[in-house]
Structure formats: C-alpha cells, structure tokens
Amino acid sequence: xxxxxxxxxxxxxxxxxxxxxxxxxxxxxxxxxxxxxxxxxxxxxxxxxxxxxxxxxxxxxxxxxxxxxxxxxxxxxxxxxxxxxxxxxxxxxxxxxxxxxxxxxxxxxxxxxxxxxxxxxxxxxxxxxxxxxxxxxxxxxxxxxxxxxxxxxxxxxxxxxxxxxxxxxxxxxxxxxxxxxxxxxxxxxxxxxxxxxxxxxxxxxxxxxxxxxxxxxxxxxxxxxxxxxxxxxxxxxxxxxxxxxxxxxxxxxxxxxxxxxxxxxxxxxxxxxxxxxxxxxxxxxxxxxxxxxxxxxxxxxxxxxxxxxxxxxxxxxxxxxxxxxxxxxxxxxxxxxxxxxxxxxxxxxxxxxxxxxxxx
Numbered sequence: 001x002x003x004x005x006x007x008x009x010x011x012x013x014x015x016x017x018x019x020x021x022x023x024x025x026x027x028x029x030x031x032x033x034x035x036x037x038x039x040x041x042x043x044x045x046x047x048x049x050x051x052x053x054x055x056x057x058x059x060x061x062x063x064x065x066x067x068x069x070x071x072x073x074x075x076x077x078x079x080x081x082x083x084x085x086x087x088x089x090x091x092x093x094x095x096x097x098x099x100x101x102x103x104x105x106x107x108x109x110x111x112x113x114x115x116x117x118x119x120x121x122x123x124x125x126x127x128x129x130x131x132x133x134x135x136x137x138x139x140x141x142x143x144x145x146x147x148x149x150x151x152x153x154x155x156x157x158x159x160x161x162x163x164x165x166x167x168x169x170x171x172x173x174x175x176x177x178x179x180x181x182x183x184x185x186x187x188x189x190x191x192x193x194x195x196x197x198x199x200x201x202x203x204x205x206x207x208x209x210x211x212x213x214x215x216x217x218x219x220x221x222x223x224x225x226x227x228x229x230x231x232x233x234x235x236x237x238x239x240x241x242x243x244x245x246x247x248x249x250x251x252x253x254x255x256x257x258x259x260x261x262x263x264x265x266x267x268x269x270x271x272x273x274x275x276x277x278x279x280x281x282x283x284x285x286x287x288x289x290x291x292x293x294x295x296x297x298x299x300x301x302x303x304x305x306x307x308x309x310x311x312x313x314x315x316x317x318x319x320x321x322x323x324x325x326x327x328x329x330x331x332x333x334x335x336x337x338x339x340x341x342x343x344x345x346x347x348x349x350x351x352x353x354x355x356x357x358x359x360x
Contacts (some may be wrong), residue, residue: 001242003353005249007032012066012080014113015039015087016058019200020129022048024084026342027141027349029057032216036078038071039087048199051335052342065109071116079122082245085113086129088160093204095156106159107166114170115183124246127241128189132230132262132304133157135191143230143265143305146258147192153263164189164258171256173305186248186256192237193230193304195264196324198331198345200234206271210278211332213288220288225272228301233324236317243313255312262304267321274325281329286309318356 006028015021016037029035035058042049054060059078063070065087075083088106096101110128117123120132135144136151136299150165152158171187185352196207203209206222213220239259242356249254262268279286309315336343 001183001239001244001356003031005246006242007306008034009082010036010061010074010078010080010139011082011084012038012078014083014085014109016054016060017047017049018086018090019197019202020195020234020236021050021086022052022054022199023197023234023345023349024241025054025058026052026236028242028343030346030349035059036074036080037061038065038074040064042203044203046201047080048341048345051199054342054347057342065112066104066113068115069110071079072119073248075116075123076118079120081122082249083113083117083123083126084129084241084245085110085126086240087113087312088163089092089156091202091204092133092154092156096160102155103159103162106156107162110163110166111175112281114166114187114331116327118170118174120207121335123185125245125246126185126244128163128187129216129241130163130167130189130191131157131160132191132193132260133342134160134164135302136161137302139300143262143268143303144260145305146260164191168258174301175256188244188248188256189292190241190244191258191260191304192240193232193268193302195232195234195237197234198335198348199341206274207278207328210275211326214278214282215336217285218277220256220289221273221291222275223291224300224302225270227271228268228303229271230262230268231274231321231324232261232267233267233319233327233352234325235349236263236319237261239318239352239356240309240313240315243315244309247313260304260306261309262306262313263317265303267317268303269321272320277322277325277331278329281325294308310360318352
C-alpha cells in the first residue's frame with residue numbers, strides 16, 4: 001500500500017473492534033485516514049481495541065450489521081468513500097453452537113452492508129473480507145485457487161462461502177455497467193489464511209490458546225496437531241487488502257473480483273510445528289498435550305494459491321512465519337511488561353511499512 005493513499009480518505013470499517021479490524025483501524029488512522037468503525041463492543045477482555053485505545057483514534061460506533069436501517073443511516077451521515085466489511089462471527093467451533101447467529105451475521109450482515117452501499121452514491125470501493133475456509137474443502141494437498149468451488153462443511157465455512165456469493169451477486173447485479181464495460185462501484189472480496197499477531201484473545205484460536213496457557217504455566221491442549229494451515233502475520237493480508245483497495249480506487253475494474261491472500265507455500269505448517277516453535281520461544285515452562293476424545297469437524301489440510309494476486313498486484317508476504325511468530329511473541333511480552341500497546345502496535349506497523357518499502 002502507498003502510505004500517502006490513505007491521507008484524508010473517508011473509510012468505514014465494519015468489525016473494527018475485532019482483532020483484524022483493530023489492527024486495520026490503527027494502521028489507517030496512523031496514515032491520516034478518516035476512519036469510522038461500526039461493530040459490537042470488543043468481543044474479548046482484554047482486547048487490542050481497548051489496549052491500543054483505538055476508540056480515541058477513530059470515530060467508533062457500536063452497532064449491529066444485521067440492522068439495515070442503522071447501516072443506511074450510518075452511511076448517509078458519514079459519507080464513506082471506502083467500505084471494508086470485516087464484521088463477522090469468526091469462529092468455527094462457535095458456529096456449531098450457534099449456527100443461526102453465524103449465518104445471520106456473516107450472510108445477512110454482508111447483504112445489509114452492500115444494500116446500504118447500493119443506496120448511497122458516495123461510496124467508490126467496497127472490500128468484503130471473508131476467509132480461506134469459503135472453499136469446498138476436498139482435503140487435498142494442492143492450494144485452492146480463486147476459481148475453485150465454494151462450500152463448507154461447518155456453519156462458519158458455509159456462511160463465508162455464502163458471503164462470497166452475495167458479494168458477487170451484488171457486483172454483477174447492481175454495480176456493473178455492462179453498457180460501457182465500467183463499474184459504478186468497485187466491489188471485491190478477499191480470502192486470507194490463518195492470521196496471527198499480538199492482541200488476539202479469541203476463544204478456540206490457536207495462538208490465543210497457547211499464550212493463555214503459557215502465561216498460567218499450564219499445558220496447552222491441542223485439538224488437531226496435524227492440521228495444516230496457511231499461517232501469516234495479520235499485517236501482511238491487511239497490507240494486501242489496502243493495495244487492492246488502492247488499485248480499485250484508481251479505476252482497475254479488472255480487479256473487482258475475489259482474491260486469495262496467503263503466505264508462501266513453505267509457511268503452511270501443521271499446528272504441532274507452530275506450537276513447538278512457540279514453546280521454544282517461551283522457554284522451559286511451556287508445555288502442550290493433545291486433546292482426548294472426539295472433536296467437531298475441522299479441515300485437516302487447507303492452503304491458498306496466491307499466485308494471481310502476486311501477478312496482478314505484486315503483493316507478497318513481508319514477514320514469513322518465523323518472523324510472524326517472533327513479532328507476535330514480542331507484542332505479548334510488551335503487554336506483560338505494561339508497555340503502552342498503542343505505541344508498540346504503531347511501531348510494529350511502521351516496521352512492516354518500512355520493510356515493505358524496501359522489499360519493492
């Protein structure tokens with residue numbers, strides 16, 4: 001992303017109180033964007049949103065994307081030029097316990113955001129953030145490409161596939177001007193792999209579970225040690241999202257499509273590798289065990305093919321998995337030491353920006 005691109009842009013981020021949303025809100029506000037956030041209150045305590053004082057940096061509004069009238073009023077009042085839709089029920093295991101909430105938030109929430117945009121001409125670009133789990137997982141070793149069939153075994157994965165279909169339908173039905181081969185509003189979707197980073201305390205997510213256990217000198221219980229995932233630091237896909245938004249803003253209608261943002265192929269590692277590496281970084285008190293008994297179904301192997309976005313956007317991960325784990329552990333060390341986490345998080349963002357600039 002070109003840092004100067006964000007200056008003075010009016011950006012609406014749904015889901016700004018969550019893990020990825022908080023990092024993106026910090027990043028864009030630090031670059032001069034006028035950020036409005038719309039979401040439930042932070043889903044965890046502690047949270048990156050609170051620790052980094054994100055609410056002091058942006059216009060933070062507590063609300064529910066399942067309310068179309070509220071979304072319409074928000075967009076009419078704030079006149080955002082860019083909408084990044086990240087609000088979602090984001091946990092696989094929780095989707096088994098509450099499938100109705102999962103589908104209503106992830107599917108109808110997406111419908112409502114796009115419908116509110118359709119009824120407001122100020123918006124120029126919309127990015128719908130879904131998940132690598134939107135693909136029909138066939139448990140094969142090959143990475144999934146953007147043209148693979150969508151699907152989902154569990155309610156979460158299925159809801160993300162539905163969100164992709166909704167985004168494509170709105171793009172084709174309402175935002176495309178076929179008469180002159182132009183786009184009225186640029187709408188794209190982004191599918192990222194498993195993101196890690198400081199400030200994530202979600203339940204039933206690997207890194208938060210590990211940190212919580214290690215801090216208590218307890219053994220972390222691992223459900224699926226052999227599951228392979230495309231791990232990447234949260235700042236890498238966020239950088240990719242904004243690179244895509246920037247190009248859409250500049251009129252690249254060919255990019256109004258679905259895109260994978262995944263790590264290099266060698267950073268798709270089994271859960272056991274990640275746990276072992278973090279245990280080494282933590283020290284001798286760190287330990288882990290494998291969960292006993294049956295567990296809800298989760299994909300065994302899932303990796304992404306990001307060759308298309310690398311070709312069209314020249315995007316690639318800046319931090320490999322080893323560096324991502326180091327940055328994550330450093331963030332949590334600073335947290336334990338009582339450091340100003342807003343400042344520390346911005347410093348981490350600035351390191352990423354500097355290294356991304358050098359990489360080009």
